[in-house]
Amino acid sequence: xxxxxxxKIGPEIKLGxxxxxxxxxxxxxxxxxxxxxxxxxxxxxxxxxxxxxxxLIAELFYNxxxxxxxxxxxxxxxPYFPFIFCLFMFVLLxxxxxxxxxxxxxxxxxxxxxxxxxxxxxxxxxxxxxxHGFKYLSLFVPKGVPVVLxxxxxxxxxxxxxxxxxxxxxRLFANMMAGxxxxxxxxxxxxxxxxxxxxxxxxFSVALTGLEILVAFLQAYVFAILTCIYLxxxxxxxx
Amino acid sequence: MNNKDFRTRLKIAKKEFAKNxxxxxxxxxxxxxxxxxxxxxxxxxxxxxxxxGFILDNWFDTKPWLIIIFFFFGVFAGIIxxxxxxxxxxxxx
Numbered sequence: 001x002x003x004x005x006x007x008k009i010g011p012e013i014k015l016g017x018x019x020x021x022x023x024x025x026x027x028x029x030x031x032x033x034x035x036x037x038x039x040x041x042x043x044x045x046x047x048x049x050x051x052x053x054x055x056l057i058a059e060l061f062y063n064x065x066x067x068x069x070x071x072x073x074x075x076x077x078x079p080y081f082p083f084i085f086c087l088f089m090f091v092l093l094x095x096x097x098x099x100x101x102x103x104x105x106x107x108x109x110x111x112x113x114x115x116x117x118x119x120x121x122x123x124x125x126x127x128x129x130x131x132h133g134f135k136y137l138s139l140f141v142p143k144g145v146p147v148v149l150x151x152x153x154x155x156x157x158x159x160x161x162x163x164x165x166x167x168x169x170x171r172l173f174a175n176m177m178a179g180x181x182x183x184x185x186x187x188x189x190x191x192x193x194x195x196x197x198x199x200x201x202x203x204f205s206v207a208l209t210g211l212e213i214l215v216a217f218l219q220a221y222v223f224a225i226l227t228c229i230y231l232x233x234x235x236x237x238x239x
Numbered sequence: 240m241n242n243k244d245f246r247t248r249l250k251i252a253k254k255e256f257a258k259n260x261x262x263x264x265x266x267x268x269x270x271x272x273x274x275x276x277x278x279x280x281x282x283x284x285x286x287x288x289x290x291x292g293f294i295l296d297n298w299f300d301t302k303p304w305l306i307i308i309f310f311f312f313g314v315f316a317g318i319i320x321x322x323x324x325x326x327x328x329x330x331x332x
Binding site: 155156157159160162163164166167170171174175218219221222225226 | 316
Protein backbone atom coordinates (compact mmCIF):
# COMPACT_ATOMS: atom_id res chain seq x y z
CA UNK A 1 0.00 0.00 0.00
CA UNK A 2 1.14 3.47 -0.83
CA UNK A 3 1.10 4.81 2.72
CA UNK A 4 3.63 2.22 3.91
CA UNK A 5 6.13 2.77 1.09
CA UNK A 6 9.58 4.05 1.95
CA UNK A 7 11.20 6.19 -0.73
CA LYS A 8 14.32 8.28 -0.94
CA ILE A 9 14.30 12.03 -0.60
CA GLY A 10 17.25 13.83 -2.11
CA PRO A 11 20.53 12.30 -3.25
CA GLU A 12 21.63 8.73 -2.59
CA ILE A 13 24.22 8.42 0.18
CA LYS A 14 26.24 5.21 0.36
CA LEU A 15 28.74 4.22 3.02
CA GLY A 16 30.42 1.08 1.77
CA UNK A 17 27.57 -1.31 1.10
CA UNK A 18 25.22 0.41 3.55
CA UNK A 19 22.52 2.62 2.09
CA UNK A 20 22.25 5.74 4.24
CA UNK A 21 19.96 7.77 1.99
CA UNK A 22 17.52 10.18 3.56
CA UNK A 23 14.02 8.67 3.25
CA UNK A 24 10.51 9.77 4.12
CA UNK A 25 10.81 7.58 7.25
CA UNK A 26 13.82 9.58 8.41
CA UNK A 27 11.97 12.79 7.61
CA UNK A 28 9.01 11.86 9.79
CA UNK A 29 11.26 10.69 12.61
CA UNK A 30 12.97 14.09 12.47
CA UNK A 31 9.58 15.83 12.44
CA UNK A 32 8.51 13.85 15.54
CA UNK A 33 11.74 14.61 17.39
CA UNK A 34 11.56 18.27 16.43
CA UNK A 35 7.91 18.52 17.54
CA UNK A 36 8.79 17.03 20.93
CA UNK A 37 11.69 19.44 21.39
CA UNK A 38 9.59 22.43 20.38
CA UNK A 39 6.70 21.40 22.63
CA UNK A 40 8.88 20.80 25.67
CA UNK A 41 10.86 23.97 25.02
CA UNK A 42 7.68 26.03 24.92
CA UNK A 43 6.37 24.15 27.94
CA UNK A 44 9.41 24.83 30.09
CA UNK A 45 10.18 28.36 28.90
CA UNK A 46 8.11 30.39 31.34
CA UNK A 47 8.09 28.21 34.49
CA UNK A 48 5.20 30.12 36.03
CA UNK A 49 3.47 28.87 39.19
CA UNK A 50 0.11 29.07 37.48
CA UNK A 51 0.91 27.23 34.25
CA UNK A 52 -0.46 28.11 30.84
CA UNK A 53 -1.79 25.37 28.57
CA UNK A 54 1.45 24.20 27.01
CA UNK A 55 3.24 24.12 30.35
CA LEU A 56 0.34 22.24 31.88
CA ILE A 57 0.46 19.51 29.22
CA ALA A 58 4.24 19.23 29.46
CA GLU A 59 4.02 18.87 33.25
CA LEU A 60 1.23 16.34 32.84
CA PHE A 61 3.46 14.18 30.65
CA TYR A 62 6.34 14.55 33.09
CA ASN A 63 4.19 13.51 36.06
CA UNK A 64 2.63 10.67 34.11
CA UNK A 65 5.98 9.09 33.27
CA UNK A 66 7.51 9.81 36.68
CA UNK A 67 4.56 8.13 38.40
CA UNK A 68 4.66 5.17 36.03
CA UNK A 69 8.36 4.59 36.71
CA UNK A 70 8.06 4.87 40.48
CA UNK A 71 4.99 2.58 40.47
CA UNK A 72 6.43 -0.20 38.34
CA UNK A 73 10.19 -0.08 38.81
CA UNK A 74 10.66 1.63 42.17
CA UNK A 75 12.99 4.44 43.19
CA UNK A 76 16.09 2.70 41.83
CA UNK A 77 14.87 3.35 38.29
CA UNK A 78 14.91 7.14 38.72
CA PRO A 79 18.21 7.58 36.78
CA TYR A 80 16.59 6.01 33.73
CA PHE A 81 13.77 8.55 33.65
CA PRO A 82 15.21 10.59 30.73
CA PHE A 83 15.50 7.52 28.54
CA ILE A 84 11.99 6.25 29.23
CA PHE A 85 10.55 9.73 28.82
CA CYS A 86 12.27 10.11 25.43
CA LEU A 87 11.10 6.68 24.37
CA PHE A 88 7.51 7.32 25.35
CA MET A 89 7.37 10.74 23.71
CA PHE A 90 9.02 9.51 20.53
CA VAL A 91 6.72 6.52 20.09
CA LEU A 92 3.68 8.62 21.00
CA LEU A 93 4.55 11.39 18.55
CA UNK A 94 5.39 8.93 15.76
CA UNK A 95 2.02 7.22 16.27
CA UNK A 96 0.10 10.47 16.49
CA UNK A 97 1.78 12.14 13.52
CA UNK A 98 1.01 8.98 11.58
CA UNK A 99 -2.69 9.67 12.19
CA UNK A 100 -2.52 12.87 10.11
CA UNK A 101 -3.58 12.44 6.49
CA UNK A 102 -0.76 12.16 3.91
CA UNK A 103 1.78 11.46 6.64
CA UNK A 104 3.96 8.42 7.14
CA UNK A 105 3.72 6.18 10.22
CA UNK A 106 7.27 5.35 11.22
CA UNK A 107 6.17 2.80 13.83
CA UNK A 108 4.24 0.75 11.27
CA UNK A 109 7.58 -0.65 10.08
CA UNK A 110 8.94 -3.56 12.05
CA UNK A 111 12.55 -2.54 11.57
CA UNK A 112 12.00 0.69 13.52
CA UNK A 113 10.21 -0.96 16.42
CA UNK A 114 12.60 -3.90 16.46
CA UNK A 115 15.63 -1.64 16.74
CA UNK A 116 14.06 0.15 19.71
CA UNK A 117 13.03 -3.14 21.34
CA UNK A 118 16.46 -4.72 20.79
CA UNK A 119 18.18 -1.66 22.22
CA UNK A 120 15.99 -1.90 25.35
CA UNK A 121 16.57 -5.65 25.58
CA UNK A 122 20.35 -5.39 25.31
CA UNK A 123 20.50 -2.38 27.63
CA UNK A 124 18.40 -4.13 30.28
CA UNK A 125 20.53 -7.27 30.05
CA UNK A 126 23.74 -5.25 30.39
CA UNK A 127 22.30 -3.29 33.34
CA UNK A 128 21.27 -6.56 34.99
CA UNK A 129 24.74 -8.04 34.64
CA UNK A 130 26.43 -4.83 35.80
CA UNK A 131 24.25 -4.59 38.92
CA HIS A 132 24.18 -8.25 39.92
CA GLY A 133 27.08 -9.92 38.12
CA PHE A 134 26.50 -13.57 37.34
CA LYS A 135 23.74 -13.67 39.95
CA TYR A 136 21.56 -12.12 37.25
CA LEU A 137 21.41 -15.59 35.68
CA SER A 138 19.28 -16.68 38.65
CA LEU A 139 16.45 -14.93 36.80
CA PHE A 140 16.23 -18.09 34.72
CA VAL A 141 16.01 -20.41 37.75
CA PRO A 142 12.75 -19.80 39.60
CA LYS A 143 12.58 -20.73 43.26
CA GLY A 144 10.77 -23.79 44.55
CA VAL A 145 11.00 -25.94 41.44
CA PRO A 146 11.76 -29.67 41.80
CA VAL A 147 15.26 -30.64 40.64
CA VAL A 148 13.87 -32.99 37.98
CA LEU A 149 12.01 -30.19 36.25
CA UNK A 150 14.79 -27.61 36.61
CA UNK A 151 16.49 -28.03 33.18
CA UNK A 152 13.12 -27.91 31.46
CA UNK A 153 11.99 -24.81 33.32
CA UNK A 154 15.32 -23.08 32.68
CA UNK A 155 15.00 -23.61 28.92
CA UNK A 156 11.44 -22.30 29.02
CA UNK A 157 12.51 -19.27 31.07
CA UNK A 158 15.29 -18.49 28.60
CA UNK A 159 12.84 -18.68 25.69
CA UNK A 160 10.46 -16.46 27.61
CA UNK A 161 13.27 -13.96 28.22
CA UNK A 162 14.34 -13.98 24.57
CA UNK A 163 10.76 -13.46 23.44
CA UNK A 164 10.68 -10.02 25.08
CA UNK A 165 12.09 -7.97 22.20
CA UNK A 166 9.93 -9.89 19.73
CA UNK A 167 6.70 -9.30 21.62
CA UNK A 168 7.64 -5.69 22.35
CA UNK A 169 8.33 -4.83 18.72
CA UNK A 170 5.65 -6.94 17.07
CA ARG A 171 2.92 -5.53 19.31
CA LEU A 172 3.62 -1.91 18.38
CA PHE A 173 4.20 -2.63 14.69
CA ALA A 174 1.17 -4.92 14.30
CA ASN A 175 -1.20 -2.54 16.05
CA MET A 176 -0.14 0.46 14.00
CA MET A 177 -0.08 -1.41 10.72
CA ALA A 178 -3.40 -3.21 11.31
CA GLY A 179 -5.10 0.03 12.31
CA UNK A 180 -3.93 1.92 9.25
CA UNK A 181 -4.80 -0.97 6.95
CA UNK A 182 -8.29 -1.16 8.43
CA UNK A 183 -8.82 2.56 7.90
CA UNK A 184 -7.68 2.17 4.30
CA UNK A 185 -10.04 -0.77 3.71
CA UNK A 186 -13.04 1.10 5.09
CA UNK A 187 -12.00 4.16 3.12
CA UNK A 188 -11.98 2.18 -0.10
CA UNK A 189 -15.46 0.81 0.73
CA UNK A 190 -16.72 4.39 0.83
CA UNK A 191 -15.43 4.98 -2.72
CA UNK A 192 -16.71 1.70 -4.15
CA UNK A 193 -20.19 1.90 -2.60
CA UNK A 194 -20.64 5.44 -3.85
CA UNK A 195 -23.11 8.08 -2.77
CA UNK A 196 -25.88 5.63 -1.84
CA UNK A 197 -24.22 3.00 0.35
CA UNK A 198 -21.03 4.82 1.26
CA UNK A 199 -22.34 6.44 4.40
CA UNK A 200 -22.15 3.33 6.56
CA UNK A 201 -18.42 2.64 6.01
CA UNK A 202 -17.79 6.37 6.32
CA UNK A 203 -19.29 6.37 9.81
CA PHE A 204 -17.21 3.30 10.62
CA SER A 205 -14.15 5.14 9.36
CA VAL A 206 -14.85 8.05 11.70
CA ALA A 207 -15.28 5.69 14.66
CA LEU A 208 -12.13 3.78 13.75
CA THR A 209 -10.13 7.00 13.59
CA GLY A 210 -11.10 7.62 17.20
CA LEU A 211 -10.11 4.09 18.11
CA GLU A 212 -6.79 4.49 16.31
CA ILE A 213 -5.96 7.60 18.32
CA LEU A 214 -6.65 5.61 21.49
CA VAL A 215 -4.48 2.75 20.24
CA ALA A 216 -1.70 5.16 19.29
CA PHE A 217 -1.58 6.50 22.85
CA LEU A 218 -2.06 3.11 24.47
CA GLN A 219 0.71 1.44 22.47
CA ALA A 220 3.17 4.16 23.42
CA TYR A 221 2.10 3.66 27.04
CA VAL A 222 2.47 -0.12 26.82
CA PHE A 223 5.89 0.24 25.20
CA ALA A 224 7.07 2.50 28.01
CA ILE A 225 5.53 0.48 30.84
CA LEU A 226 7.04 -2.76 29.54
CA THR A 227 10.43 -1.08 29.45
CA CYS A 228 9.84 -0.18 33.10
CA ILE A 229 8.84 -3.75 33.95
CA TYR A 230 11.94 -5.20 32.26
CA LEU A 231 14.08 -2.59 34.00
CA UNK A 232 12.48 -3.59 37.28
CA UNK A 233 13.49 -7.22 36.69
CA UNK A 234 17.06 -6.12 36.06
CA UNK A 235 17.30 -3.71 39.01
CA UNK A 236 15.41 -5.57 41.73
CA UNK A 237 16.22 -9.24 41.39
CA UNK A 238 13.72 -11.44 43.31
CA UNK A 239 11.15 -9.56 45.29
CA MET B 240 1.26 34.32 52.26
CA ASN B 241 4.75 33.04 52.94
CA ASN B 242 6.33 29.99 51.38
CA LYS B 243 5.88 27.59 54.30
CA ASP B 244 2.25 28.47 54.67
CA PHE B 245 1.71 27.81 50.99
CA ARG B 246 3.40 24.40 51.21
CA THR B 247 1.27 23.16 54.08
CA ARG B 248 -1.85 24.35 52.35
CA LEU B 249 -0.78 22.59 49.15
CA LYS B 250 -0.17 19.38 51.11
CA ILE B 251 -3.62 19.51 52.68
CA ALA B 252 -5.25 20.25 49.33
CA LYS B 253 -3.42 17.35 47.70
CA LYS B 254 -4.52 14.96 50.44
CA GLU B 255 -8.09 16.16 50.09
CA PHE B 256 -7.91 15.70 46.32
CA ALA B 257 -6.50 12.18 46.58
CA LYS B 258 -9.30 11.23 48.97
CA ASN B 259 -12.00 12.39 46.57
CA UNK B 260 -10.39 11.22 43.32
CA UNK B 261 -8.91 7.72 43.52
CA UNK B 262 -6.73 7.18 40.45
CA UNK B 263 -9.44 5.29 38.59
CA UNK B 264 -8.47 6.46 35.12
CA UNK B 265 -4.86 5.48 35.52
CA UNK B 266 -5.84 1.95 36.57
CA UNK B 267 -8.12 1.60 33.58
CA UNK B 268 -5.30 2.47 31.22
CA UNK B 269 -3.03 0.00 32.96
CA UNK B 270 -5.53 -2.83 32.53
CA UNK B 271 -6.06 -1.98 28.89
CA UNK B 272 -2.33 -2.05 28.42
CA UNK B 273 -2.16 -5.49 30.04
CA UNK B 274 -4.96 -6.71 27.79
CA UNK B 275 -3.02 -5.62 24.73
CA UNK B 276 0.00 -7.47 26.07
CA UNK B 277 -1.61 -10.89 26.45
CA UNK B 278 -2.03 -11.81 22.78
CA UNK B 279 1.41 -10.94 21.49
CA UNK B 280 3.08 -12.37 24.58
CA UNK B 281 1.76 -15.82 23.65
CA UNK B 282 2.66 -15.59 19.97
CA UNK B 283 6.14 -14.13 20.48
CA UNK B 284 7.31 -16.96 22.73
CA UNK B 285 6.12 -19.59 20.24
CA UNK B 286 7.91 -17.80 17.38
CA UNK B 287 11.14 -17.44 19.35
CA UNK B 288 11.02 -21.09 20.47
CA UNK B 289 10.53 -22.27 16.90
CA UNK B 290 13.36 -20.07 15.58
CA UNK B 291 15.73 -21.41 18.26
CA GLY B 292 14.73 -24.96 17.32
CA PHE B 293 15.35 -24.21 13.65
CA ILE B 294 18.81 -22.77 14.32
CA LEU B 295 19.80 -25.67 16.59
CA ASP B 296 18.55 -28.15 13.98
CA ASN B 297 20.83 -26.60 11.39
CA TRP B 298 23.76 -26.77 13.81
CA PHE B 299 23.38 -30.37 14.91
CA ASP B 300 21.85 -31.75 11.70
CA THR B 301 18.88 -33.32 13.49
CA LYS B 302 16.40 -31.91 11.04
CA PRO B 303 12.85 -32.31 12.27
CA TRP B 304 13.30 -33.15 15.96
CA LEU B 305 14.65 -30.08 17.75
CA ILE B 306 12.26 -27.74 15.96
CA ILE B 307 9.33 -29.85 17.19
CA ILE B 308 10.63 -29.99 20.76
CA PHE B 309 11.42 -26.26 20.88
CA PHE B 310 8.06 -25.41 19.37
CA PHE B 311 6.42 -27.00 22.41
CA PHE B 312 8.91 -25.28 24.73
CA GLY B 313 7.85 -22.05 23.07
CA VAL B 314 4.19 -22.83 23.66
CA PHE B 315 4.89 -23.52 27.35
CA ALA B 316 6.89 -20.31 27.66
CA GLY B 317 4.05 -18.38 26.07
CA ILE B 318 1.49 -19.88 28.43
CA ILE B 319 3.71 -19.09 31.41
CA UNK B 320 4.09 -15.49 30.20
CA UNK B 321 0.33 -15.10 29.87
CA UNK B 322 -0.26 -16.59 33.32
CA UNK B 323 2.26 -14.12 34.77
CA UNK B 324 0.58 -11.13 33.18
CA UNK B 325 -2.83 -12.34 34.33
CA UNK B 326 -1.52 -12.86 37.87
CA UNK B 327 -0.17 -9.31 37.91
CA UNK B 328 -3.54 -8.01 36.79
CA UNK B 329 -5.25 -9.85 39.64
CA UNK B 330 -2.73 -8.59 42.17
CA UNK B 331 -3.42 -5.00 41.13
CA UNK B 332 -7.15 -5.47 41.46
